[in-house]
Amino acid sequence: MSRSDSPISNENFLEQIINEDLSNGFDKNKLRFRFPPEPNGYLHIGHAKSICLNFGFGKTFSSPVNLRFDDTNPEKENITFINSIKEDIKWLGFTWDSECYASDYFDKLFDWAIHLIKNNNAYVDSQDQETISEQRGIPTSPGVLSPYRERSVEENLDLFNKMKEGGFLPGECVLRAKINMSSPNMHMRDPVLYRIINHDHHRTKDKWKIYPTYDWAHGQSDYIENISHSLCTLEFLVHRELYDWLIAHIPKEKEILPKQREFARLNLSYTIMSKRKLADIVKLGVVSGWDDPRMPTISGLRRRGVPPGAILNFCDKVGVAKRENIIDYALLDFCTREVLNKISHRVMVVLDPVELEIINYPENKSETLTAENNQEDESYGSRKLSFSKNLYIERDDFKEEANRKYFRLTLDKEVRLKNGYIIKGEKVEIDKEGNIKKIFCTYDPKSKSGSGSPESLRKVKGTIHWVDKNNYENISVNIYDKLFLSETPGENDDGDITTQINNESIKTFDGACAEISLRDATFDKYYQFQRKGYFKLDSKSSKIIFNRTVTLRDNIKY
RNA sequence: UGGCUCAUGGUGUAACUGGUAACACGUCUGGUUUUGGUCCAGAAGAGUCUAGGUUCGAGCCCUAGUGAGCCAACCA
Numbered sequence: 280m281s282r283s284d285s286p287i288s289n290e291n292f293l294e295q296i297i298n299e300d301l302s303n304g305f306d307k308n309k310l311r312f313r314f315p316p317e318p319n320g321y322l323h324i325g326h327a328k329s330i331c332l333n334f335g336f337g338k339t340f341s342s343p344v345n346l347r348f349d350d351t352n353p354e355k356e357n358i359t360f361i362n363s364i365k366e367d368i369k370w371l372g373f374t375w376d377s378e379c380y381a382s383d384y385f386d387k388l389f390d391w392a393i394h395l396i397k398n399n400n401a402y403v404d405s406q407d408q409e410t411i412s413e414q415r416g417i418p419t420s421p422g423v424l425s426p427y428r429e430r431s432v433e434e435n436l437d438l439f440n441k442m443k444e445g446g447f448l449p450g451e452c453v454l455r456a457k458i459n460m461s462s463p464n465m466h467m468r469d470p471v472l473y474r475i476i477n478h479d480h481h482r483t484k485d486k487w488k489i490y491p492t493y494d495w496a497h498g499q500s501d502y503i504e505n506i507s508h509s510l511c512t513l514e515f516l517v518h519r520e521l522y523d524w525l526i527a528h529i530p531k532e533k534e535i536l537p538k539q540r541e542f543a544r545l546n547l548s549y550t551i552m553s554k555r556k557l558a559d560i561v562k563l564g565v566v567s568g569w570d571d572p573r574m575p576t577i578s579g580l581r582r583r584g585v586p587p588g589a590i591l592n593f594c595d596k597v598g599v600a601k602r603e604n605i606i607d608y609a610l611l612d613f614c615t616r617e618v619l620n621k622i623s624h625r626v627m628v629v630l631d632p633v634e635l636e637i638i639n640y641p642e643n644k645s646e647t648l649t650a651e652n653n654q655e656d657e658s659y660g661s662r663k664l665s666f667s668k669n670l671y672i673e674r675d676d677f678k679e680e681a682n683r684k685y686f687r688l689t690l691d692k693e694v695r696l697k698n699g700y701i702i703k704g705e706k707v708e709i710d711k712e713g714n715i716k717k718i719f720c721t722y723d724p725k726s727k728s729g730s731g732s733p734e735s736l737r738k739v740k741g742t743i744h745w746v747d748k749n750n751y752e753n754i755s756v757n758i759y760d761k762l763f764l765s766e767t768p769g770e771n772d773d774g775d776i777t778t779q780i781n782n783e784s785i786k787t788f789d790g791a792c793a794e795i796s797l798r799d800a801t802f803d804k805y806y807q808f809q810r811k812g813y814f815k816l817d818s819k820s821s822k823i824i825f826n827r828t829v830t831l832r833d834n835i836k837y
Numbered sequence: 838u839g840g841c842u843c844a845u846g847g848u849g850u851a852a853c854u855g856g857u858a859a860c861a862c863g864u865c866u867g868g869u870u871u872u873g874g875u876c877c878a879g880a881a882g883a884g885u886c887u888a889g890g891u892u893c894g895a896g897c898c899c900u901a902g903u904g905a906g907c908c909a910a911c912c913a
């Protein structure tokens with residue numbers, strides 16, 4: 280097969296690395312990956328990239344993927360976050376092999392720390408944080424050695440045990456690896472392995488007074504779990520030297536030495552990925568919560584109506600590489616529409632209603648029309664629509680007069696009522712303020728949709744949606760816009776993310792009129808309000824409230 | 838007067854062991870259409886940060902610049 284017609288999509292650099300390892304003799308059955316979130320917040324679209332990457336490798340190599348909570352900082356972590364993380368991963372459609380916790384390895388980690396001490400590779404430093412930080416120096420010049428660096432093994436053992444027993448206050452002392460205070464890599468300048476934290480842990484409760492740092496816990500957890508490839512974002516690249524050093528200095532108990540490799544994190548235009556800043560706008564009440572439909576969290580996107588498949592496609596299209604990137608939000612919208620177009624139930628909803636009366640339609644007549652639920656897929660069936668003399672149409676679907684680029688209803692021109700008849704605007708009733716009160720039209724009785732009559736086959740320029748004034752459901756609709764004003768809000772906020780907030784990011788239409796079928800709207804369905812966009816029933820309300828997921832692609836050129 | 842990483846159309850990602858740039862989004866045309874949606878057809882848009890070098894030939898290799906990012910938490 281020639282290169283040009285190869286169906287194989289290009290593998291990213293990480294997949295190439297794995298394939299190289301395989302061709303160098305690494306046993307395919309020993310491949311194992313992991314997704315290691317810290318349970319200190321909700322997962323966002325950036326995490327989705329990492330999830331898709333790791334679980335994606337799990338699929339392409341038929342390898343297990345662990346879900347491991349990096350729970351080494353009890354002050355910031357809690358069970359709520361753990362539960363939300365698990366829910367989000369499941370919703371995306373992935374299944375983890377083992378559910379692991381770094382905290383499960385605290386005993387092991389402690390033993391290995393003793394091992395380091397005994398081998399003169401770690402020591403207890405009795406200086407405060409500020410002093411240690413000063414001694415570490417700056418990247419361009421070497422640091423200075425701690426005066427406690429040469430304590431005897433016995434003394435270190437003694438002090439470390441005392442740390443464990445709660446014999447010291449937080450900040451009084453730490454356990455440090457003894458590596459190289461002149462390394463150009465700051466992380467090699469005797470990094471802290473353990474610190475004292477007086478805080479109950481959500482799993483180990485009050486068992487521990489000391490907690491391992493990220494560097495001490497992460498690589499070792501990978502090692503314990505037999506992770507073959509530990510994939511993380513670029514900012515951890517400088518940690519790799521330490522990652523490898525620590526694994527090289529603990530007892531050799533495992534066959535597989537995990538390999539850390541780094542890729543660029545996802546950035547999305549007009550949004551922030553910083554968990555801290557996301558937590559800030561939640562705390563400040565800028566949004567209603569982590570799952571506010573405007574949030575870039577998985578739960579926010581879910582509530583907004585973005586289907587999991589769209590997120591998966593998006594992560595696939597975004598690619599994996601090592602350079603800084605800002606993905607155009609339009610790509611996410613495209614992925615969302617792409618799947619929603621196939622699966623959504625079409626319905627008619629008038630967001631901003633104005634009355635339309637059909638002059639020549641019999642006064643007390645009412646008829647039932649049939650409409651397809653999804654022209655992309657016949658299996659979605661059809662539904663009944665009620666039609667009568669008085670209807671509601673969208674206020675901006677009418678203009679008394681307009682140029683020929685305007686395809687909607689005007690006086691003297693014909694348009695089709697979707698699934699109904701062809702009508703012609705005749706006159707308008709205007710109130711004292713000059714607002715259109717009511718529109719009058721005539722209809723062609725022979726033009727009924729689907730009747731097959733010559734009249735019904737007539738070409739008209741526009742089709743508008745409508746709802747029967749005598750038979751509709753009043754609903755509320757949330758229309759969302761971007762939460763942030765700037766394309767790169769995190770870079771323009773001068774430390775205060777609230778300065779970047781778009782105050783018009785939500786508009787609610789409480790007087791929307793929906794066809795009656797929406798009385799039976801369900802949470803599991805995705806809807807398209809024809810000509811208006813894709814909508815999802817809000818999962819947090821008992822009333823009928825719809826959230827607009829995304830508009831339809833719009834090509835209007837006036 | 839540090840170390841490391843990166844640099845390809847507007848955005849993102851490709852280009853096998855070097856053979857003069859591809860795909861997707863976006864943009865623009867036209868067609869179809871009972872959603873200004875979908876679908877179909879097509880177009881514009883980079884000569885690969887700069888300067889040298891190696892080579893018959895370089896986006897790919899080398900050197901030097903330039904620009905961007907990361908690192909000096911007892912966060913992850």
